[in-house]
Amino acid sequence: MLLAEPKHVVAPGELLAEGDHLLGDNAYRIGTQIFSACVGLFEVDGNRVTVVPLKGGYIPRVGDLVAGRVIDIGLSGWTVDIRSPYLAMLPASETPGPRGPRRRDLSTTFDVGDMMLSEVLAFDRTRDPLLTIKGPGLGKISTGRVVEISAAKIPRLIGRKGSMISMLKNETGCQITVGQNGIAFVWGKSPENERLAVEAIYMVEREAHTRGLTDRIREMIAKSNVVGEIARTQTA
């Protein structure tokens, strides 16, 4: 039996459901009652009750695509900031090039401050996350725009089966890559397109808990395109 309105904002400690439900993320059970454990949107998927958080940091999960910034170079790898409470390591063995310590100058591959797109190779409660850049599309990122938003809003930015992100790509004509840790890269044909895409991403972050967001964003982009068109013809 559901005791809270699905798709509505719930607070920690709010009673969500009672009885035979499966326990999803950010919910906990006392006896037969299920309560929320954070501020978020109450979602029901079949028999499973979950709370989709509206805020919160990034906790790595194996297989996640994450964007990071190199903050230190060690003997056999790099320390990478992935906007989580745990510092990540990218071992030299997970990059192309000769193996073994001191075989090459690691700063020629990644220097401090470089951005990269990587995958979480291993992580558990006892050890810091390990990254890899072996894989298609992974590696150093030296062009494009970096957009930082809350990691909790990433599922909304991607949308159900990628609906939101593919709409954004189509409507703005930009290539967008989204890291699970709340960093997105945007590459566009013109600065205007990029600005529009960035704006749209911020709009998703701000209004993540509202309904009809995809349509509203499509409209916003269409409007800006028209305004841009008029401005261009006037200056011409």
Add this chain to the structure above:
Amino acid sequence: MPEPKQPEKLIDEKGLRIDGRRLDQLRPIKLEVGILDKADGSAYIEQGKNKILAAVYGPREAHPKHIALPERAVIRCRYHMAPFSVDERKSPAPSRREMELSKVIRESLEPVVLTELYPRTMIDLFVEILQSDGGSRCAGITAASLALADAGIPMREIVAACAVGKIEGKLALDLSDAEDKYGEADLPVALVPNSSMITLLQMDGSLTPSEFERGLGMAVEACKAIHSMQREALKKKYHEIKEVVEEKEESEVIA
């Protein structure tokens, strides 16, 4: 500035207190959530003349590293009174009292936070008293637990706190500064409402066992009232955005 004079009477003939409240009445409370941009979570409370800001950072990398625990996050709390928060300038250095309150606030919130989800990390909690008017530890807890929730940190429940005291032989809810100073007892209580768990219970002055029991009951009821205000404040932030954008859309559809 001289110490404010002791009022002649804390309760008048009609049974009202110096600020015109009944004995079982809370001071007016204003709660706001998410008012600081740079903190991960924040909350502001006005309770009577109390003005308190709470900010949360984290979970983040533990610093210094040796304080990190392998099985859970550590919570650090700093309760601090601004130099201008009281009648006479207060030295900004942490006093004995502030250290004690930092500890009790931390311990009243630790049981509800799911710290085991974030091993080896640290959660920082700042409670800044901008203006003090009695009962600031309780108001601080109320604000701090809202700030934790606002930061998106998983927690079992929101904690609410409220004090009960004795003035002129009668139990009174939510003591103000003068009532606290010239009354006979003060009993601050923090409550985790759904599980009826008490996470803070202190007392100074003296109460008889029956007074204590009645007083505790009054405080628990008040905490429940404060708890529903907290919930509302937490959701209000999101409802406001939702209303604005969804309304705009509806009006566009009609037009």
